[in-house]
Amino acid sequence: MGRIAMLMNRAETLLVNSTPRRWLQRFYEIQVLLRFGGRLLPRARALEIGCGSGYGSQLVLERFGAGRVDAVDLDPAMIERAGQRLARYGDRVRLAQGSATDLRSALNAGDSDYDAVFDFGIVHHIPDWRAAIAEVGRVLVPGGRFYFEEVTAHALARPIYQRLFDHPTEDRFTAEQFIDELAHHGLVVLGSVTRISGDYLLGVAAKPIPARSDG
Template identity: 75%
Template sequence: MLMNRAETALINSPPRRWLQRFYEVPVLLRLGGRIPPGSTALEIGCGSGYGSQLVLQQFGASRIDALDLDPMMIDRAQRRLTPFGDQVTLVRGSATDLRAALDAGDDSYDAVFDFGIVHHIPKWRTAVAEAARVLAPGGRFYFEEVTAHALNRLTYQRLFDHPTDDRFTAEQFLDELRRHRLLVLGSVTRVQGDYLLGVATKPLSNGGAR
């Protein structure tokens, strides 16, 4: 589901970028650490590309694939990420079908990043399943999400457009991760019941995590 004009302006604003760089990224790094050198990452719903830039600069990815439904966002991301050259592949596509969008096979990525996009996807359970499918054993799923508790607030309803069916609570989102064998690392940061930040990993075949 595409963002409306108000939310598009918000996510491209300096305050949103400041929050992402100076609050969300440090929390996710504390919970999951940097990814190993030489790793390939995926960002679903990349927007203007700022998240992908942080994945390369702060999390240590060697290259990243990123996708978004909105062609205007892909254009913005292309301009922002041009300095990174062939470290970045950008495509227009859906997080619910990564095989069609990126020809992504099972266990393709060392890390998958969700900077607040899954709650925009009507078939959010399919998006989680796809993230789990393409994540390599030992890989990490970094997530920052908005829950039904926030989406049901009057301010959210008036300003933004979101799917109205099957909105997830924090526990429902975490249960869906577990259903796809993604194990949450340490604690999950919850902000007033509205926001959820955490890192989950896909176990190695021997049951461990790298």
């Protein structure tokens, strides 16, 4: 597979789409992200990278209150599933197959096009994960927010991950490296980051509004 491609294997697809995972996302992850970053304004334009079957985008609309969501996934089968789940939202949702590392090609996304970007456990799947963070920084409007839930190198090195799932093996990130990369693209963590045993991190980072120079 190429440098941008790392699809989920069967075991991970089953896990990600399982009821326990949905519950975890709805009753824990979303609560943490809402506590750090709050709800969006009613007309907010949101983007979900690596949307999988679209459950996260549904939560972005219903729990975060986004006006509309664009969602991208590398796997065409996932985009098809997401299309079925999200059909009822009509033109509030736009789906595209493509890579989070090149949102211009995938969605024709320009600079500062989004008020919020959501990452529910996808950046660790991307070999060139820094390119995905750079894209998040580019497409966010000043004042916009990046809501993230990620899996670290520490988790990916665990025997259970190695046995069951397929992930890139090189250049994975610790929580600190992920946060450093956000800073490298001008994204400032709001408050603190929730870390779970060095394996997972959840938080929200903002793209600052440039100070006005009056004079």
